[in-house]
Every structure is written in structure tokens, then in C-alpha cells.
Amino acid sequence: MTTKIVALVDALGNLAHLLLLPGQRHDSVGAEPLLDGIEIGALIADKGFDNDALRQELDARGATAVIPPKANRAKPIACDFAMYRWRHLVENFFCDLKQFRRIATRYDKTDLSFSAMIYLAASFMALK
Known part of the structure; x- marks a missing residue:
């Protein structure tokens, strides 16, 4: 059993x-x-x-x-790579989250208890 964690930080x-x-x-389903x-x-x-539906939703919200655009995109879209460098905060979150063995190996059988452990670990990380 595999589980994909889509997080908003x-x-x-x-x-x-x-x-x-x-x-x-696919990841974009969870956005x-x-x-x-x-x-x-x-x-x-x-x-x-990178999909048109998500980009339109974000444009509608302002x-x-x-x-960054995917390599197979027919018409490339510009990306602010100076701002994109801040994506390391998401990567750092997942790196710190994987330090908790229970989450990295997914000991919990149900999604509810697994997500509760992720929130608990995230609370612990925020308090550091």
C-alpha cells in the first residue's frame, strides 16, 4: 500500500x-x-x-x-524562478517529516490515524 502526501505549507x-x-x-488532483x-x-x-485547470483557477483567484512548465508543454509559460527558489521550504518540511520513523514507514493502517500522526509531527516541528 502506498500513500501520497500532498501538503500545503x-x-x-x-x-x-x-x-x-x-x-x-497524480499530484495535481489534490491541489x-x-x-x-x-x-x-x-x-x-x-x-x-503544471496543468491549465490549476493555472486558470489561480488566475481567477488573483x-x-x-x-515551472513541463517539458512536453506545447507553448512554454514563463516562471518566476527567483520566487521558485522558496520551494525549498516544502522540501525541508518533507525532509523533517521523514525523520519520524512512524510516518516514513507508514505504521498506521488507516488514513485517519496516519494523517493525525502527520499533524502531530508537524506540530512538534513547528514548536522547535
Whole structure:
């Protein structure tokens, strides 16, 4: 059993919201539920989130999409790579989260208990 964690972190690298997806699902499927009801100025994401539907949703909200275009995109879209460098906060969050063995090896059998452990670990990381 594999589980994909799609996380939304704030400008300080602290967990704001997360969503668990089956391992075979694409990352961009989890973007819309994560952003629902949240006010953002910019979304910094990797190439896995590069799709027209997400970009249109962000434009409608007045948010900036800082997502590098995929290599197979017919018409390249510009990306602010100076702002994209701040994506390391998300990578640092996942790196710190994997220090908790229970999360890295997914000891919990249910999604509810697994997400609760992620929130608990994120709370611990925020208090450091």
C-alpha cells in the first residue's frame, strides 16, 4: 500500500493543510481540495502541478502561479524562478517529516490515524 502526501505549507515552512491520496493518483488532483477556502497570493509548486485547470483557477483567484512548465508543454509559460527558489521550504518540511520513523514507514493502517500522526509531527516541528 502506498500513500501520497500532498501538503500545503505557509511562508515559514509550517504545515497549513494536507491531503492523502492513493499512490497511483497524480499530484495535481489534490491541489484543488487543498486550496479550497484558503486565501493565497502565490502558489509555488513543482512541475507535477503544471496543468491549465490549476493555472486558470489561480488566475481567477488573483493568485500567482509559480510553477515551472513541463517539458512536453506545447507553448512554454514563463516562471518566476527567483520566487521558485522558496520551494525549498516544502522540501525541508518533507525532509523533517521523514525523520519520524512512524510516518516514513507508514505504521498506521488507516488514513485517519496516519494523517493525525502527520499533524502531530508537524506540530512538534513547528514548536522547535
